[in-house]
Every structure is written in structure tokens, then in C-alpha cells.
Amino acid sequence: MDFSFLFTNIVELTITGLAIGAVYSLVALGYTMVYGVLQLINFAHSEVFMYGTFAVAWVFVFLHGTVPVTQSLGSTIGLLVVALLAAMALSAAIALVIERVAYRPLLKRGAPRLMALISAIGASFALSELMGLRDRVVGWVGLRDNLDNYVSKARDTYSNPVTIQPDTVFHVGSYGVKNVDIMVIVAALLMMIALDQFVRRTRFGRGMRAVAQDPDSAALMGVNASRIVRGTFVLGGMMAGAAATLYMVKIGSTRQDSGFILGVKAFTAAVLGGIGNLRGALVGGLILGVAENYGAGIFGTQWKDVVSFVLLILILLVRPSGLLGESLGKARA
Amino acid sequence: MGVVRTYLDRMARRYAALPRPARLALIVLLVIFFYVLPLLRPPIITTEQIDFGGVMFGVAATALVAVGLNIVIGYAGLLDLGYIGFYLVGAYTTGVLTAYHFAWPFFLVLPLAVVVTMATGVLLGWPTLRVRGDYLAIVTLGFGEIIRLIVTNVGWLGAAAGIKDIPHPPNIGPAPKPPFDQGGLFSIPSLQWDGIIPSIDQGRDTRFLIFGALSAVPYYWLILTFLILILFADRLVKDSRVGRAWEATREDEDAAELMGVPTFRFKLLAFALGAAIGGLSGSLYASSQGGYINPQSFPLLLSILFVAAVIVGGAGSRWGAIVGGTLVAYLPERFREFADFRLLVFGLALMILPVYRPQGLLPPRRTIRARVAAKEIDQLEGRDDAQTEVL
Numbered sequence: 179m180d181f182s183f184l185f186t187n188i189v190e191l192t193i194t195g196l197a198i199g200a201v202y203s204l205v206a207l208g209y210t211m212v213y214g215v216l217q218l219i220n221f222a223h224s225e226v227f228m229y230g231t232f233a234v235a236w237v238f239v240f241l242h243g244t245v246p247v248t249q250s251l252g253s254t255i256g257l258l259v260v261a262l263l264a265a266m267a268l269s270a271a272i273a274l275v276i277e278r279v280a281y282r283p284l285l286k287r288g289a290p291r292l293m294a295l296i297s298a299i300g301a302s303f304a305l306s307e308l309m310g311l312r313d314r315v316v317g318w319v320g321l322r323d324n325l326d327n328y329v330s331k332a333r334d335t336y337s338n339p340v341t342i343q344p345d346t347v348f349h350v351g352s353y354g355v356k357n358v359d360i361m362v363i364v365a366a367l368l369m370m371i372a373l374d375q376f377v378r379r380t381r382f383g384r385g386m387r388a389v390a391q392d393p394d395s396a397a398l399m400g401v402n403a404s405r406i407v408r409g410t411f412v413l414g415g416m417m418a419g420a421a422a423t424l425y426m427v428k429i430g431s432t433r434q435d436s437g438f439i440l441g442v443k444a445f446t447a448a449v450l451g452g453i454g455n456l457r458g459a460l461v462g463g464l465i466l467g468v469a470e471n472y473g474a475g476i477f478g479t480q481w482k483d484v485v486s487f488v489l490l491i492l493i494l495l496v497r498p499s500g501l502l503g504e505s506l507g508k509a510r511a
Numbered sequence: 512m513g514v515v516r517t518y519l520d521r522m523a524r525r526y527a528a529l530p531r532p533a534r535l536a537l538i539v540l541l542v543i544f545f546y547v548l549p550l551l552r553p554p555i556i557t558t559e560q561i562d563f564g565g566v567m568f569g570v571a572a573t574a575l576v577a578v579g580l581n582i583v584i585g586y587a588g589l590l591d592l593g594y595i596g597f598y599l600v601g602a603y604t605t606g607v608l609t610a611y612h613f614a615w616p617f618f619l620v621l622p623l624a625v626v627v628t629m630a631t632g633v634l635l636g637w638p639t640l641r642v643r644g645d646y647l648a649i650v651t652l653g654f655g656e657i658i659r660l661i662v663t664n665v666g667w668l669g670a671a672a673g674i675k676d677i678p679h680p681p682n683i684g685p686a687p688k689p690p691f692d693q694g695g696l697f698s699i700p701s702l703q704w705d706g707i708i709p710s711i712d713q714g715r716d717t718r719f720l721i722f723g724a725l726s727a728v729p730y731y732w733l734i735l736t737f738l739i740l741i742l743f744a745d746r747l748v749k750d751s752r753v754g755r756a757w758e759a760t761r762e763d764e765d766a767a768e769l770m771g772v773p774t775f776r777f778k779l780l781a782f783a784l785g786a787a788i789g790g791l792s793g794s795l796y797a798s799s800q801g802g803y804i805n806p807q808s809f810p811l812l813l814s815i816l817f818v819a820a821v822i823v824g825g826a827g828s829r830w831g832a833i834v835g836g837t838l839v840a841y842l843p844e845r846f847r848e849f850a851d852f853r854l855l856v857f858g859l860a861l862m863i864l865p866v867y868r869p870q871g872l873l874p875p876r877r878t879i880r881a882r883v884a885a886k887e888i889d890q891l892e893g894r895d896d897a898q899t900e901v902l
Contacts, residue, residue: 219645280862289869292590296822299815300861307855314851442652442811449649480664487653491639494650498642 184475189353191471197359197428199467200366204421205444206451206459207373208273208414214390214454215410218291221298222276224441225305226269226415230422231432232309233268237261238338239327248341251357251427257340258423266419273415276301277408302438310434337431362424369420370460373413377456382409390454446490452500461501465489519872527876545735549728550717554704560847564717564727568799570840571734572792577820577836578741578829579788584818585827585875586749587781588761589640590648593655595814596635597786601628601793602804603662606674609798612667617680621794628790629783636782640775643764655814663806673805677797679722680733687721695721730799737795738833741788745829748784757781823864825871834872 184191205227212220237260280301284294308315313329316322322329346354377383388396389406397403425440426432447466451458466486473485497503526534548556549564557563576598583591604624608615615623639650662668684696695718703712717726722733748754756777759767768774797804816839824835842860843853864872 213645219648283866284869287866287869289865292584292822292826293865293869293871295590296819297862297865299819300858300863303858304855304862305858307852307858311851311855438812442656446649446653449646453645481660484657484660487657490653491650494642494646495638498646500646 180476180478184472187353187475189350189355191475192468193353193355193359193363195468195471196464197362197424197467198470199447199464200363201421201425201428201463202440202444202447202466203460203463204366204369204417204424205440206448206463207370207417207456209445209448210451210453210455210459211386211410211414213448215386215407216281216285216294218281218294219298219445220276220411220414221295221441222280222301222305223273223414223418224437224444225302225309226273226276226437227418227422227425227440227444228306228309228432228434228437229272230265230269230419231426231436232336233265233419234261234423234426235336235338235432236328237264238340242339244327244339246337246339246341248343250343250345251361254340254342258427261426262420262423265422266416269419269422270412270415272305273411273418274408276305277411281407282404306434306437333434335431335433338426341430342427358427362428365420365424369417370456373417374456376413382406386410443486446486449500450490450493452503455500455502458500458502465501523873523876542739546732549731550699550701552702552704552712554707556845558844558847561844562727564731565800566841566844568727568731568734569844570837571731571738572796572799573817573820573840574833574836575734575738575741575792575795576789576817577824577832577839578738578745579785579792580817580821581785581824581826581829581832582745582748582757582781582788583785584821585825585832586754586757586761587778588757589778589781590645590818591651591782591785592648592818593651593653593658593811593814594785594789594817595809595811596651596655596658597628597632597789598793598796599658599662599809600631600786601625601790602797602809603668603674603793604628604790605794605797606677606804607668610677610802611669611674614678617678617798621791624794625787625790628793629787631790632783632786633779635786636779640778640782652811652814656811659806659809659811669805671806673803673808674797675803677802677804679798679800679802680730682722683720684718687718687723695719724800727800730795734792734795734799737791741791742829742833749829753777753780819861823861823871825868825874828871828873828875831871831873831875838872 205223208223208226209220212218212223238257241257241260276298280297281294284297310333313322313332316325316329342358344356344358347357347360348355377386385396385401385406386409388399388401389403393403396406443466444463447462448459449462450466451460451462466489469489470482470486473489474482477485493501526537529537549567552563558566576594579597580591580594583589583594601624604627605617605620607613608620608623609617635651635654639647639654642650663671668674682695687695697719698716699719701712701715701717702709703715704710715726717728720729720732722729749757756767756772756774759770759772760774760777764774817836820835820839821832822835823838824833825831843857846853846856868874
């Protein structure tokens with residue numbers, strides 16, 4: 179137990195915790211929206227995120243090349259915007275594929291919810307393995323040599339060629355707050371505000387809330403439920419793509435199995451805030467990120483995950499349906 | 512796939528229609544078949560690239576875990592994603608008590624490991640079982656991960672290096688005296704196959720009953736024996752008042768509570784019993800041929816595979832759990848020649864199966880009955896396209 183470490187570094191731990199928590203929040207939105215509409219744990223959402231991180235890496239390789247360089251955030255911003263768009267597009271596409279292949283056939287047949295969970299687990303395995311075997315897949319179509327930059331060492335950690343050098347923007351106490359952390363937090367907050375307003379104000383958002391509340395009545399009122407479900411997956415995918423971009427800015431490397439543990443964390447964040455609740459995902463993610471950092475500061479890094487799960491269990495004991503506990507359907511317009 | 516479905520259903524129905532003695536005889540034959548399976552080494556089924564006895568041990572261990580988890584998920588309807596924690600507690604209790612800090616005899620430690628795991632189940636269930644549904648899933652997942660991280664980080668439990676040289680179960684018959692005397696009471700040969708013609712394989716003997724490094728078959732026999740005993744116990748419990756209370760709790764917790772079922776206590780019981788069986792399997796795993804455990808043997812992913820085993824087999828059906836556990840443990844080993852692709856294929860199979868068997872491979876018989884009843888009600892009410900959701 180090292181409380182003095184925690185207190186001397188509290189600003190740094192808070193800021194970096196908020197940054198990683200913002201990534202959790204964005205991924206948690208995907209879990210929470212699908213849960214709100216379908217009452218399903220979309221286990222494959224972690225792979226949606228993982229494909230996003232690769233989209234970012236590929237954009238950098240395509241537009242920048244494989245030569246490793248270190249540069250400041252300002253000179254990378256153009257590349258980052260392109261990467262963000264690509265990641266959002268790829269993640270949304272993967273989410274749509276998951277909905278089409280793993281969920282729709284089951285829901286049409288009225289399969290039990292647990293079976294849909296199994297199908298999602300299967301989709302998660304298949305997608306993650308497909309990424310890990312991409313060199314083979316590309317080899318079958320004879321493009322192995324042309325795409326070598328993208329597919330070689332498919333199972334190894336894949337580092338972004340451009341390392342972003344964080345610059346200090348201002349000081350709080352003795353700690354210099356880095357522009358990368360600020361950018362991650364602000365970007366994530368902007369995305370979430372945009373989503374929240376979208377769900378509250380648009381026609382589509384109203385449809386989403388209606389389906390979440392009562393799918394049958396919503397259908398009777400002329401809401402095209404399957405379109406809403408598809409749209410929900412796309413929205414969740416886009417958020418995961420944004421999260422993937424911010425993750426690559428902050429962490430800088432990815433792997434075919436990097437989605438799993440982040441997915442577990444993000445789902446934890448969603449439950450912490452109250453699953454099915456958009457603002458809950460934000461609160462849950464930020465709290466989880468900060469608590470994790472504090473826990474690591476006090477007990478050592480190896481206990482980080484223990485701290486976050488203990489926190490989750492404690493909160494659920496006091497508030498059995500999460501901190502904000504309100505479902506997507508009950509969110510007021 | 513459709514053919515398989517009707518075939519499976521027809522098999523189940525035909526079996527149910529048989530007179531009792533015939534059913535008993537069939538079961539006995541099946542049991543004998545499974546005992547000698549690793550000696551028969553039938554073609555196609557046998558894994559050529561990896562020791563078949565060892566694979567069968569893994570299959571039986573997973574089936575045992577699935578039977579235990581089936582009590583939690585299938586009977587009581589509690590989605591437990593952290594079941595691996597109990598498997599780990601059983602294995603580590605055995606490791607610590609027989610090798611790492613103490614040197615207690617195996618058959619004393621085995622029941623002790625079961626008791627310790629059961630206590631862990633109660634301890635974890637007490638606070639967590641108050642939350643419902645999917646919240647329970649994430650809480651149990653959290654506990655599974657916490658347990659794994661604790662053994663990874665605590666030096667007293669071997670930390671990341673794990674526990675080595677866990678003693679094997681005691682032998683029956685004279686101990687082996689290397690290099691020539693293999694010990695044991697007698698020797699059982701294996702078969703080898705040339706196409707469909709069997710012959711005796713001289714090089715692959717199993718000494719009865721030496722738990723050594725040469726043959727994994729005795730370990731398989733031991734765990735299979737436990738599996739059969741557990742199946743009997745499972746049947747007794749399921750058909751008792753306890754089983755009915757679980758069913759009521761699963762179908763509608765509030766209604767069950769109103770009818771006077773102390774649902775919390777029964778959920779806790781399901782959790783504890785499930786944990787105990789997981790601990791038993793873990794304990795047998797720890798003292799198996801390898802005699803080595805470390806935290807990496809218990810990843811979260813394995814926990815999710817266990818859940819997949821139960822649900823793929825058909826949640827709530829003990830034979831389904833065995834089939835599911837068998838598939839999950841066996842298929843990746845059998846298709847080792849696809850090496851890198853086996854997980855991909857496994858994932859695809861998990862996606863395809865629910866489309867054709869939405870209730871699992873061998874759904875519990877009550878579900879079929881309930882579906883028929885529900886269909887009749889629908890017909891009486893004049894709805895014919897109504898979909899009935901079970902579970």
C-alpha cells in the first residue's frame with residue numbers, strides 16, 4: 179500500500195485515468211445501446227473495436243509508410259482525421275456484419291437469449307482469428323506480396339509507425355498536462371454529446387427509444403424495428419471506431435486479441451453506469467478508468483484489474499442496476 | 512443440419528420409449544464403451560497427433576465441469592461467466608495441500624478441495640446472488656478474474672510460475688520399479704487399426720492401476736468414475752424438491768418467492784453445488800498426468816468456453832452438458848491438423864449451430880413438452896404464428 183505515491187501523483191493518475199476511461203466509455207456505448215434495444219450482451223463488440231484499431235494502423239501505413247517516426251500531435255492531426263473516418267467506417271461495417279450473421283437469423287427464429295450470446299461468442303472468436311490469420315487469407319487470393327505491409331506477422335503486436343510525442347499544454351501543480359490526454363478526453367466527450375443528442379432529438383433516436391421500451395408497440399406505431407436494430411449496431415460500431423482511434427493515439431499498438439480485455443472493461447463500465455443507459459456508460463467508463471489508475475497507484479499495477487472488478491461488485495451491491503440505472507427506453511426526450 | 516436435428520430428436524424419443532431394463536442395458540453398454548474407448552482407439556475418432564488418452568482425460572474433465580455449470584446455468588438459470596474460478600480453486604487447493612506447502616495424501620485432499628471450493632461458492636454467491644440477470648454475469652466474470660489475478664500475484668500460491676510436481680493419485684498394486692518392472696496388477700493392451708482391421712498394439716500397454724507418466728488412461732478412468740457418480744447425484748437432486756425449486760426460480764423468481772420458495776437460498780445452493788463439482792474437476796486436473804498448474808491454465812476465455820459447452824449442449828439437460836463439454840474439448844484437439852484454423856472453425860461452428868438448434872443439441876425433455884403445451888395453447892387461442900420463448 180503506497181498512499182504517498184497516490185497523493186503525489188494524483189493529478190497525473192486522474193488525467194490519464196480519464197483518458198483511458200473515455201475510451202472505455204465510447205466502447206461501452208456500443209454494449210449499452212445494443213443491450214437497450216435487444217437486451218443482449220453483444221459479446222462480439224470487442225472485435226468491432228479491435229478492427230477499428232487495425233483500420234487506424236493501416237491508414238497510417240498507407241499514407242505514411244512503415245518508417246517509424248516520432249512527431250508531435252499537431253503535425254499528425256490530418257492523418258488522424260482520415261484514420262478516424264476509416265476506423266469508424268470499418269467498425270460500423272463489422273458491427274453490421276455481426277448483426278446480419280450472428281443475430282438476425284437467431285432473432286428471426288425466436289431463439290433463447292442465451293443462444294444469441296453463444297452465437298456472439300462464436301462471432302467474436304471467428305473475427306479475432308480471422309484478423310490473426312489475415313496473412314493466410316490474403317495468401318489464398320495471391321496478394322500476399324502486395325499487401326505485405328498490412329498482413330505480415332499477423333499474430334504479433336502491431337505498432338503504429340507514427341509515435342505521437344505528447345507535449346505539455348499547462349501545469350497543474352508540478353504535473354504537466356499532456357495535449358494527447360486532453361485531445362482524447364475532449365474528442366470522446368464530443369462524440370458522446372453528439373450521440374446523446376442524436377438519440378434524444380432525431381426521428382431515428384426516438385425510434386430507438388421506442389423499440390427499447392416495447393418492441394411490439396413500437397412496431398404497431400410504425401417503427402421499422404429491424405432498421406432500428408441495424409442502425410443501433412452501426413452507431414455502436416462508429417463509437418467503437420472512434421474509441422479505437424483514440425486508443426491508438428494513447429497506446430500506439432494493437433493485436434488481434436487486444437479487443438477481449440478492453441471489451442470486458444468496457445462492458446464492466448456499461449454495467450457500472452447502468453446498462454442500457456447512454457450517460458451511464460460515460461459515467462461508468464470515466465469512473466472505471468480513474469479508479470483503475472488510483473488502484474494501480476496504491477496497490478501496484480498488477481492489482482489494477484482486481485481493483486476495478488471489486489469496485490464494480492461493491493457498486494452493484496449498493497445499486498443493483500448500476501449508478502444511473504435508467505434504461506435507454508426511459509430516457510426522456 | 513436439418514437431418515441431424517430430426518435424427519437426434521428421433522433417437523431421444525426412441526430411447527424414451529424403450530422399456531426400463533432395455534434402457535438400463537443401453538446405459539451400461541454405453542458406460543463400458545466409454546471406459547474402454549481410449550484402449551480401443553477406433554479410427555477417425557482417435558487423435559493421431561496427440562496422446563488420445565490425454566485428450567479423453569481433458570474431454571471428461573470438461574464434461575464434468577459442464578455438468579457442474581449446468582446446475583448453475585441450466586437448472587437455476589444463473590448465468591455464471593466466472594466458473595473457471597471454482598475450477599482454479601479446486602486445482603490450487605490440491606496443489607498447495609499435496610505439493611507446495613504440505614504433503615497430504617491425495618484422497619484426503621480431494622474431498623477437502625471440494626469443500627473449500629463449495630465454501631468459496633457460498634462466499635462469492637452470498638453478496639452476488641442478490642443482483643439479477645446479466646448483472647450477475649458480469650459480477651461472476653469479475654470474480655473469476657479476481658481469483659485468477661490473486662493466484663498470479665500472491666507468492667504463497669506460486670505466483671506466475673505456478674505449482675510443479677503435484678503428486679499423482681495413489682497406485683493400486685505394486686509400485687513400478689524402473690527400468691523394467693512397470694508395476695501394477697496386470698497389463699491391458701491397446702488396439703491398433705489398419706483401415707477397419709484391428710490388431711493388438713504391443714507397444715501401448717496400460718498397467719492396472721498405475722498413475723504414472725506412461726499412460727493417461729488411468730487418470731481418465733478415475734475422472735470418468737467421478738463423472739458417473741456425479742451424474743447419479745445430479746439426477747437425484749434434479750428430481751427432488753430442490754430441483755423443482757430451481758426450476759420455479761428460473762422460470763419466474765418473483766412468482767416462486769410468492770409461492771413460498773426461498774429463492775435466494777436455493778440459488779445459493781445451486782451456486783455451491785456447481786462450485787463443488789467445478790472444484791472436483793479442478794482437483795483431478797491438478798493431480799493428473801502433467802502434475803503442473805499455473806495461472807495461465809485458467810484464462811477467462813476458458814470460462815466462456817465452459818458456458819458455451821453448457822448452452823451448446825442444451826442448458827438444463829445433463830446429457831446435453833456432457834455432449835457440449837465433449838465437443839468443446841474434443842473438436843479442437845481432433846482437428847489439430849488445421850492447427851491455426853481450428854479456433855476460427857470453432858467460432859464459425861458456434862455461430863452456425865444456434866441457427867439450426869436454437870435450444871442446444873440435446874435440449875432438456877421438459878422444454879420439448881413445454882413447447883408442445885405452449886403450441887396447443889396458441890392454437891386454442893387462434894394464434895398459429897406465435898413464437899414461444901423458453902428460458
